[in-house]
Amino acid sequence: MSAAERETLLEVEGLVTRYPVARGVVGAVARRPKETVHAVEGVSFTIAPGEMVALVGESGCGKTTTAQTVVRMVESESGVIRFRGREITRLSARSLRPLRREIQMIYQDPYESLDPRFTVRDTIEEPLLVHRIARGKQEREAKVREALERAGLTPPDLFIDRFPHELSGGQRQRVAIAASLVLDPKLLVADEPVSMLDVSVRAGILSLLDGLRKDGMGILMITHDLSTAAHFADRIAVMYLGRIVEEGPAREVVRNPQHPYTRALITVVPKRDPNEQTTPQILTGETPNPIHVPSGCRFHPRCPIAEDSCSRIDPSLQRPRDAATPDHRAACIVTAPGPSADEVGPGGHGSV
């Protein structure tokens, strides 16, 4: 069953988010041109209930901004965000409030995201009080305990009265997840949920998210770690400089990558088996800064297979010639030449 046939939970279309660059007083007086960080430039994807989509990319590629825009923490410049069929792109803070229950965010650092003066109970109870959900202390207590159990902190009695400093990193992240689960959300947005944790406990947190997904939760996971995405996500979207350059079933994207950027990334990820290391195809230099985005295909200055026209044509996501599944797409005129590839990118945002 493809994502399109299922009910869609989240639908993002042509999302554009830009930040102005502070010029400072000197810059303004000197009339330096106003500059813009093109953080997200025309990103589209969907998440179905019970589906985990991983947004993968290097720092500065726009994956976190995409997540923040989706949960309306950051305002988009254009594009459409639909949640359970309803457009939420421009909803006021007031009309957004009931939706905040249904879309919850999990942050990277459980050492920072928990209030050190709050017990586990206080932390998990807080969202119930804010959203005025449970009536009475007893009902709240029951919900807190249920959330603890769903987050794998069992028996709840062992954890409910503890303070964050009495918990390990993995347990803290479970408390943060429990505080999201207590609201019974439909969509979880997890921004690098395990990168601060020790390797030995990461799998536990990821399996917890996997279990929630199996129970019907939609999950958007932001990660820089392709191996984690390959193991736990249903689909992977690879971002480069504000764009999704490749998207498809997780297995297909890592085993049959079609965009030259993804292909290079796959070769440089160290493998567990010392005898199975591939020769890293190291791209020179670093990702250009998102203020001055290259013309045409934004990857062309670093691309090993770029052709002349790549500096002019901004490719849209197309089905690659060598794709094995119909829902695998890449933005590359060489590996995925499309009928509609023209000199303007998806959503009509030329960057020349």
Next chain:
Amino acid sequence: MSTQPVLKTNDLHVWFDLSGGRELHAVQGVSFELRAGERMGLVGESGCGKTTTILALMGLLPSSASVAGQVYLDGEDVLAKGEETVSPHRWRDIAMVFQGAMNAFNPVKTIGAQIAEPMELHGTASGRAARAQVRELLELVGISGERADRYPHEFSGGMRQRAAIALALACQPQVLLADEPTTALDVMVQAQILELLVRLTRDLGLSMILVTHDLPVVAQVCDRAAVMYAGEIVEMGNMSTIYHDPRHPYTRMLFAATPDLLGDEAVVSIPGAPPRLDHEIAGCPFTPRCDTAFSPCPTTHPRRLDVGSGHEARCHLNDHLVAERPA
């Protein structure tokens, strides 16, 4: 073995003083050898003692720490008289790239001046000669020599990490200790830095200890690995042997907890957490988390045993090897 080890530690211990007269036994009898041109990974979770171990090799532990055991550099025990015997070797024979070193440059001094500092301090070069060496070092790590006059903020993260490596190499050491040198870097920049480290060991005959929590990074870069748990090396050997034939359950379970890009097996976390090191542990410290613990584990501390050529492990599962072998 034909070649003498460049670096050798024997029964190294480190204790930290805690308040209330308590002590934290951070490193508990670490012994290993490092040969010329060899790359060894020191792997483990946070708090296992890997960074403390290499800081002890550098003689850079804080005053609250006490150290016991021997560290031999080219056969000389550099810990014998503390600072007096370590300081002539520090940076000149053994150097370190600290975790987060790329963010520790002085923002108001040029990169070149900062790399020249240890040369002048240790009298290996000064003035024009030092400036020439700085340019050579920068070229060596893949930065144009002309950029010596630039300030840290003019370098990207990957470039600053290259400069931090150049800084550690300023006095031409034989041993380079690199503490999580790629942890904060993107995967493509990580690949560039790892390639550089491999090239440096090949071209300069430099020996390297790579401290990391990331097993696949060790698998890609190192010949050998030492896995640390609760202050001890629990398994050490050829990287390929350790992966295909682990002889300590912690090594096996750590590999199983690490997702592999193209692997199909389920990723399984290790239950529980490492023990606190502020009291002595009677048996094997891994017992509460181990999936194969048996009768001797909670009470008897396992010995270090040879389980194959250059392969050793501290686990009672290997005890039968001793029984079979005549003493």
